[in-house]
Amino acid sequence: MGREKPNTNLELIDLYSSLLSEIWAKVSELIGEGLLAFLIRLTIDRTSDKFPMLREIRVSEAGVSLETMKKQCRDASPEDIHRACQGLVKDLFNAFTAIAENVINRELFSTVLPKLREAEKMISR
């Protein structure tokens, strides 16, 4: 049991890392790296009031990195990681809606929904 927990954590963070990379790839094509980095930083800033572990996410104009989070969250519960990352994605979608209504989110649903389901399965394992 003690061994499984960090593995689930790492898998979960890897999953969200790949999800954020896909979001980065698609959305940066639409609005540019600078504006996207600004929106992700803004969202992390707001969502981390509720989920402080999100402060470990690094954002630059080159992309998003969850490597520091991976190191810092070894002992966190998978549910907390899931809730925090899910909250971030949800709030990011809200930010996209604020600037472009459904234009960005429409492009992302097919990528995001399967990954969120996969994360839920991982938690209930």
Add this chain to the structure above:
Amino acid sequence: MRIIFKNLNTLWSIINAINASADLATIIEATGCRLSHLFDIVAFSTLLKEGLNLSIYCDDSSSPLLVEEVARNTIKTLAFLTGERLTPEGVRPHVERMRFESRWMGTSDGRLKSHMSLPMVNEGKVLGVTSLHSDHRDAFDAQALQFFSLITYQMASAMRHSQVLSSMKDMAIYDTLTHLYNRRYLDQVLQVEFENSTLKRQPLSIIMVDIDHFKAINDQYGHDEGDRALVHVASLLKGSLRKHDIVARFGGEEFVVVIPKMTMRGAVVIAERIRRSVEGAPLSTGERKIHLTVSLGVASIPAIWPESKEELIKCADTALYEAKGKGRNRVCFYVAPNTPIENELLLR
């Protein structure tokens, strides 16, 4: 394919127009004039935030109702992006109307059904929001967003350059401490006024102002208080003058006032007004008050006909020197030797 090329050409011309513009209104106008070729919209707007003030730039032909709706959309987005408590009901932006010369813009009487509002960001700070508005639902697609992002990015970038340029211009003509014009600008403007005066045979006066015992203020209260004294006197000088008079920091604790089309008599009255205003407004430093006074020297055309602006300044300086010599806190004016008028005004 042809449509894509046409759109890219339009996009290219918009970006060129933005980059060719140096001031804010021109940047917005250059963008607004061409957008209707790219997007199916009824309005384009730019909401700018400067401190607590909001200004919205929109098309001249937009009805007040449309402007209100546009403002509501953009303020909501700005509030979301800045996290500030801005509600469309609580904030009334200053409306700047521009002529975008668009074919479709501003013609809608119906309600707005969709919009894209992108932030203009500089170093993590939101400068404002620029928006497209349509009276159709889901009017924008991914390509429209790509194009509009590029345009917004260029606008933000041009605005950044415009701000840098304007602050460089300020640095070139203003004194950084007092925000009065600097010596370099004074030289330029006085040359123009001097030539005008000589050519058109019209009056021109200058007043040289010097803070009395300034060194003692620095020694007694420190250089910070000395700087505050300079700022204080600068602000009193500005307050004593008309809008088109020019006041500059000449150097150290000396200032020069240039008053076009003003004879000696009028200039002496203004100089005396300045002297009284400084005398009557001590500088507060905590619980203490520092009483300041100034000495002033006036030189005027046509009381004298100097050959250069430098000679005019020298005459004012001579009068100032005389005011210092006669006990300070007074106004003296320069007259050419052997002129049969009294060379002093003791107006205290």
